[in-house]
Amino acid sequence: MTKENYVKMLISNKGHNIKSFAREIDIPYTTLSGILKRGIDGASVQNVIKICKALNITVEALQNVENNNHTSEDNNLLSQLIKKYNLTKDDANFMKTFLMLDAQDRETMIKCMTLLTQHTADIIPKRTKPDHKLTPEEKRKIVNDELDIETKAKTS
Structure with a gap:
């Protein structure tokens, strides 16, 4: 996945389109649209920082997106999981985003999910x-x- 597509996916996951996201981060729509069409690498540092900050990712994580690309075999496996477990679009986006995190961020996410599931397992009976x-x-x-x-x- 390209950096630009990754940013578009994160914007969409936040419930925005390009125009509303540009408004939120105080960047002209045409500037953001151009960045996503021509490439993030050519954007000003200030704009990249604004984009990353609003999406709760580090500039380093964005820089590593293309280095962490998954093969078509990985995507096929993910598609099989989506189909097998009847996952929603949001579930699939969550999984894709999770897989793109670096090892330290994935570990942090797993710890958070473990805490959440341990707490709710005590409260919610198994059906x-x-x-x-x-x-x-x-x-x-x-x-x-x-x-x-x-x-x-x-x-x-």
Whole structure:
């Protein structure tokens, strides 16, 4: 993936188009559009810093994007995972973005996700089937279990 496509993907992941992102970072739309068409390497340092800061990435990480490109075999494997697990577009973008992080940033992300999942695993009971297939008794049990967990948490 090129640096320009990577930046476009991050802009899109933030819920922006090029025009709204340019407005957010106070760069003229034509300047940002030109940077993304002609290449980030030709942009002013000040503009690259503004773009990176708004996208929460370092200039070094952006510089390494093309060095961390994945092969078509990697992309094929990713496509298979997307299909196998019926992942959404957001899930796929998350995975692609995660894979483009350097090792230290991936490690940090994994630690954060571990903390999140450990916390929620204690609160949210495991479901064995979708809500609409639960019997009234199963629904009552889940609600009662959740109330018990809340009560224990309050008394602790």
